[in-house]
Amino acid sequence: MKFVCLGYADESKLNSMPKEQLEAAVEECLAYDDELRRGGHFAGGEALQSATNAVTLRHRGGKVDVTDGPYAETKEQLGGILILEAKDLNQAIALMSKHPGVKFGPFEIRPADEEFNKIIEARNEAAMLKRS
Amino acid sequence: MPYQRESQRSSEAIRALIDELYHEQSRRVFATLVRLIGDFDLAEEVLQEAFAVAVEQWQRDGVPANPRAWLVSTARHKAIDSIRRRARFDKTIAEHGEMLAPGATEIEDFDEETFKDDHLRLIFTCCHPALSPNAQVALTLREVCGLTTEEIASAFLSSAVTIAQRIVRAKAKIRDARIPYEVPSREDLPERLDSVLSVIYLLFNEGYSASSGAQATRADLSGNAIHLGRVLLDLLPNPEVMGLLALMLLHESRRAARTDAAGDLILLEDQDRSLWDCEQIATGTQLVQQALAAPEFGVYTIQAAISAVHAGAASANYTNWSQIVALYDLLMRAQPSPVVELNRAVAVAMRDGPQSGLQLIDAILGRGDLADYHLAYAARADLNRRLGKRADARAAYQVALSLAKQEPERRFLQRRLRELTE
Numbered sequence: 001m002k003f004v005c006l007g008y009a010d011e012s013k014l015n016s017m018p019k020e021q022l023e024a025a026v027e028e029c030l031a032y033d034d035e036l037r038r039g040g041h042f043a044g045g046e047a048l049q050s051a052t053n054a055v056t057l058r059h060r061g062g063k064v065d066v067t068d069g070p071y072a073e074t075k076e077q078l079g080g081i082l083i084l085e086a087k088d089l090n091q092a093i094a095l096m097s098k099h100p101g102v103k104f105g106p107f108e109i110r111p112a113d114e115e116f117n118k119i120i121e122a123r124n125e126a127a128m129l130k131r132s
Numbered sequence: 133m134p135y136q137r138e139s140q141r142s143s144e145a146i147r148a149l150i151d152e153l154y155h156e157q158s159r160r161v162f163a164t165l166v167r168l169i170g171d172f173d174l175a176e177e178v179l180q181e182a183f184a185v186a187v188e189q190w191q192r193d194g195v196p197a198n199p200r201a202w203l204v205s206t207a208r209h210k211a212i213d214s215i216r217r218r219a220r221f222d223k224t225i226a227e228h229g230e231m232l233a234p235g236a237t238e239i240e241d242f243d244e245e246t247f248k249d250d251h252l253r254l255i256f257t258c259c260h261p262a263l264s265p266n267a268q269v270a271l272t273l274r275e276v277c278g279l280t281t282e283e284i285a286s287a288f289l290s291s292a293v294t295i296a297q298r299i300v301r302a303k304a305k306i307r308d309a310r311i312p313y314e315v316p317s318r319e320d321l322p323e324r325l326d327s328v329l330s331v332i333y334l335l336f337n338e339g340y341s342a343s344s345g346a347q348a349t350r351a352d353l354s355g356n357a358i359h360l361g362r363v364l365l366d367l368l369p370n371p372e373v374m375g376l377l378a379l380m381l382l383h384e385s386r387r388a389a390r391t392d393a394a395g396d397l398i399l400l401e402d403q404d405r406s407l408w409d410c411e412q413i414a415t416g417t418q419l420v421q422q423a424l425a426a427p428e429f430g431v432y433t434i435q436a437a438i439s440a441v442h443a444g445a446a447s448a449n450y451t452n453w454s455q456i457v458a459l460y461d462l463l464m465r466a467q468p469s470p471v472v473e474l475n476r477a478v479a480v481a482m483r484d485g486p487q488s489g490l491q492l493i494d495a496i497l498g499r500g501d502l503a504d505y506h507l508a509y510a511a512r513a514d515l516n517r518r519l520g521k522r523a524d525a526r527a528a529y530q531v532a533l534s535l536a537k538q539e540p541e542r543r544f545l546q547r548r549l550r551e552l553t554e
C-alpha cells in the first residue's frame with residue numbers, strides 16, 4: 001500500500017544553516033532514500049521550491065482568487081513529498097522514523113486513497129488509448 | 133469426540149457456565165476473531181451469534197471439551213457465511229483477515245499462547261498512537277473491556293452519539309490507514325507500551341478523580357482500569373506495567389477514606405488510615421518492590437514507590453518525607469514537569485517546614501508556570517495558613533476556587549475560606 005509522506009521544514013532555519021552542514025544533511029537524506037529504494041519502499045517523490053514561490057488559488061464569490069504564498073501561514077512549510085510503499089501503517093511509521101529528514105521538521109504520513117487512484121489510473125489509460 | 137456428554141448437568145448449570153464464559157472470555161474470543169476475520173464489526177456480530185448458538189446446542193449436546201475454541205470455530209463459520217452472502221451483493225469485498233487465506237489456521241492450533249497474543253494485539257491496536265487519545269480510550273473500553281457505548285458515555289459525561297461516532301471513526305481509521313493487528317516489535321515496544329499505559333492511567337484517573345461533575349470519583353472506571361492493568365501484566369510481564377498496576381492499587385486502597393459521607397474530599401493527612409484497604413496495599417507494595425528491582429523502570433514505578441511510602445506510614449507525621457523528596461527528585465529527572473515540581477515542593481514543606489515549600493511554589497508561579505492550575509494555589513494557600521499568614525492564605529484560596537471545576541474540590545476550598553474568615 002502507498003503512503004504519501006509530506007515533509008515539512010522551517011525554511012528560515014534551513015537557510016541560516018552553514019552551507020557544508022546543509023549539504024551533509026541533504027546527502028544523508030539521499031542516502032536514506034537509497035536504502036528505501038533497496039528495500040522496495042521508495043515509490044517516488046518530489047522536492048519543492050521555497051514556499052515563497054507558492055501561489056494559492058481560492059474559489060471566492062464565483063471567481064478564482066489568486067494570492068501570493070502557501071495555503072497555511074505556519075513556521076513549518078511543506079518542503080517535499082515522498083511516496084512510500086509499505087505493508088501497513090506501522091511499517092510506514094518505522095521506516096519514516098529513521099529518515100534523517102524528520103530532524104528538520106515533521107512528517108505527515110497519509111495513506112494514499114487507492115479507490116480514487118484507480119479512477120485516475122483509468123483516466124490515464126483512456127487518454128493513452130485515445131492518443132495512440 | 134468433540135463433545136463430552138454431561139447429562140447430569142442441568143440446563144441452569146449450563147446457562148450459568150455460559151454466562152460465566154461470556155463474562156470472562158468473550159473479549160478474548162473477540163480478540164482472536166478480529167485477527168481471523170479482519171473486521172471489528174463482523175467479529176462482534178458473530179461473537180454474539182456464537183454465544184446464542186451455545187445456549188441452544190450445549191443444552192442439547194453437552195458442553196464441548198474446549199468451549200473457547202468451540203466459540204471461535206462457530207463464530208468463524210458464521211462469519212464465512214456472512215461474507216459469502218455479502219460477496220454476492222458486493223464484489224469489492226476483498227480482504228477478510230486470515231480467515232479465507234489458503235491454509236487458514238485450524239481450531240486445534242489455538243493454544244493459550246495464541247489467545248494471549250490475540251488479546252495483546254487487540255490492546256495495542258485500540259491504543260495505537262495514530263488514534264486520538266479520546267478515541268483510544270473509547271475504543272479500549274468498548275472493544276477490550278466490553279462496555280456498551282451508553283456505559284462509556286455516562287462514565288465520561290458525554291452523549292452516546294458522540295462516543296459511538298468516535299468509535300466508528302477510530303475503526304474506520306484502523307481499516308483505511310491500515311493500522312495492523314499486531315503486537316509491536318521489540319524495538320517499538322517501549323514507545324507503544326507508553327501509549328497503552330497512558331490510556332489505562334487516564335481511565336483510572338477519570339474514575340479516581342473525575343475532572344468535572346458532581347461526584348469526586350467514579351469507581352467503575354477505576355475498576356476497569358485495574359482489571360486492564362492485571363490483564364496486561366499477565367500478558368506482558370514488564371516492570372512499568374507492574375509499576376502502573378501498583379500505582380493504581382495503592383491509590384485505590386484509599387478510596388473509602390478519601391471522601392466523607394457527604395461526598396466531600398478528605399486530604400491524605402486527615403484520612404482515617406484504618407479505612408485503607410490492606411490487601412490492595414500489600415499487593416501494590418509487593419509489585420513496586422519487584423518493579424524497582426528491575427534494571428529499567430519508569431515514571432509509573434517511581435510514582436507507585438511514592439504512594440507506597442505513604443501507604444506504609446501510620447500517619448502524616450510518621451511519613452518518611454526525606455524518602456518522598458528523594459523519589460520526587462528521581463521523578464524530576466525522569467519526567468520533569470511543573471506539576472511534579474509542585475508535588476516535590478509540598479513534600480519539602482513537610483520535611484523542612486512550610487516556609488521552604490512556599491519559596492519553591494512561589495518560584496514555580498513566578499516563572500509563569502501552573503498559572504491556571506488550582507492545586508498550585510491551594511498548596512500555596514495551605515502553606516500560608518500553616519504559617520499563620522491568614523490574608524495571604526485567603527487570597528490564594530480565592531484564586532484556587534476561581535479555577536477549580538470539580539464540586540467536591542470547590543466545597544473543600546470554600547470550607548477552608550470560611551475557616552479563615554471566622
